[in-house]
């Protein structure tokens with residue numbers, strides 16, 4: 528006897544990163560897992576006798592719950608004033624003097640109480656969940672000192688309890704250079720490797736370790752030091768790579784067997800080939816590309832040609848992508864990066880799960896997987912990437928429990 532049986536549903540199972548659709552399908556759920564998926568006609572008996580609860584979805588589409596695999600959701604304040612200044616013609620220097628930039632977010636985050644951080648982030652997370660997100664990755668990286676980095680990760684974990692979403696945490700101590708280390712990046716990396724990483728690992732607060740490898744952030748050599756330490760502590764790595772210039776970030780990530788390399792606008796073919804070899808997922812972040820009005824597109828054709836799985840995420844953050852809509856991220860991935868709607872949806876389900884190391888349990892509608900489901904008022908799955916500003920979510924289940 529299953530706990531729940533959903534019938535009269537069209538299923539985009541996303542098996543193998545394709546729609547792999549089953550029309551007039553059904554899904555059985557037991558113990559929070561998917562127990563059965565298939566055509567309703569193939570059910571092993573009359574629906575009423577198979578499950579304690581039975582719900583007809585009247586022909587709606589069901590997809591795996593969406594996975595936002597790259598966010599900086601926990602931060603205090605926002606940068607709307609900076610946005611306004613820039614659009615009024617202020618220069619970078621004037622904005623910095625007015626207290627703008629990433630360090631303004633660091634200051635606000637350090638000053639905020641845990642309660643305030645959690646309340647602000649929960650509001651953003653609920654907006655994602657309202658559009659079918661059931662799993663979200665959240666990075667630290669606005670504390671840049673040991674205590675605040677650990678606070679950010681604790682708040683991120685707390686958000687899971689507050690909202691019912693599944694939260695995967697990533698330690699991003701090497702995000703930017705804190706003001707007290709100005710001109711001493713190597714000393715700061717000493718702190719990240721010698722104090723922060725061991726503390727975060729000992730407290731079990733991170734599922735992965737990330738760094739920002741870029742001319743304006745940390746060098747490949749400094750990034751490698753962080754990755755060496757993470758690997759020694761048994762933590763998987765991922766990397767903000769080649770967003771503004773080709774620093775060889777994608778190849779560096781691949782060398783460490785990274786779960787994912789993210790942004791990739793400037794990645795050359797050798798980097799993509801290394802990712803294919805290592806099984807590293809390419810995470811595309813069209814929200815940042817749009818908000819920063821970048822012009823250099825990620826090498827999607829090359830990524831495709833090498834068979835590297837592509838994920839799509841919001842990169843929700845106050846400076847370069849204040850985006851809390853996975854559906855808009857899917858639309859931008861298609862309109863700006865020329866992904867197909869099927870690729871975009873795979874990027875928000877199967878491949879996003881893989882980017883978080885969750886490929887075995889999340890991201891597709893298959894027996895044995897966690898019953899994270901989203902039901903949509905749509906006639907075809909392409910509508911999820913096609914419409915702008917619409918939210919066709921009808922219902923969502925996390926581990927078989929209805930959340931929306």
Ligand SMILES: [Zn+2]
Nearest residue numbers: 597599767842
């Ligand atoms: Zn990011």
